[in-house]
Amino acid sequence: MADRPRFPGTTHGNPAIDGEVLPPPIDPERFRHIQLLNEAVLVAFAAAPNPRTPWGWSTLAWDVTLPSTFLPGVHVEVVLFGEGEQIVPAQGTRPARPYNETLYTLVVRTPLAVRQLGQGTLGIDFGACVELPQRIDVIRDLIRTEVKRAFPSSGQVTLRGSEIGVDFGINSFVVDIPLKADVPHWFDADIAMQLGLEVFPVDGRVGARYGFSRTTVSFGTASAILSGGCSAAVAKALEAACDGFFDGFIGPAIAGQLRNEVQAGMNTAVTEFNRGRSPPYKGHDFALTDFNLLVRLCPVSAPPAPSDHGRPGGGGVGPVNG
Incomplete structure (x- = not known):
């Protein structure tokens, strides 16, 4: 059994006393x-x-x-x-x-x-609000369009094929991007890029944030033989450079463009919904899942702000712990 902590003896030479440290x-x-x-x-x-x-x-x-x-x-x-x-x-x-x-x-x-x-x-009473679903394939197409915009065919890093995978989570998604890179004075590289982003409501508007990138670079089996084993080191360096480039520029740029496109799409949907309606509705928040983008719309009919004076009274804000 482990020794229990002991208090030191006094200056008068009394022995130490067993006990817990207070x-x-x-x-x-x-x-x-x-x-x-x-x-x-x-x-x-x-x-x-x-x-x-x-x-x-x-x-x-x-x-x-x-x-x-x-x-x-x-x-x-x-x-x-x-x-x-x-x-x-x-x-x-x-x-x-x-x-x-x-x-x-x-x-x-x-x-x-x-x-x-x-x-x-x-709390908030959403009883008068409605939920307006947006098709998930529309959001997927928006994401793919922004990725293609980031990698034009005239650049040194271009898309390899046309298949861009999009895996949705709760208010987030991961994009699988197949790329190829023209490396001067070296072998061309195949790049597998994973890009993580988030979309979320911010006071009735769309917010978007770049999350991460993961890069895997391959020069192929032949390059490993012909380069005397140097291709692995070059691949590591290129992976680090790609991640840094995405962190500093491409990732945030895609997030910003995507936010603007989703916001524009939501604005169009709300405008169509409000035709002939009084009072009008506006977007309060939304939730992105692997099924759809569900936008919550609420009627705009707020009373004037109450005065900032008076005495306490009325209903409670919830449990009060004294």
């Missing part, structure tokens, strides 16, 4: 701050309405009783987290219209301590 004692000043914050009381923490419509407003409201104990030079702050960090008064309200479902947290803090008073989620 945590260091808490700083007395920090302990006073913790005791101070324990006096705070959460009276109310609420949002109304909750859930809200996608383009509608809610009002967050809170009421905190601050500690009655006074520590010289110590100020107790009430802080609201959710859409960033905001120092707020002990009692008040504020309008809220985050784009997505949002978790709000109310805390009190001093320079040496912090205590969470309440937490809850402001």
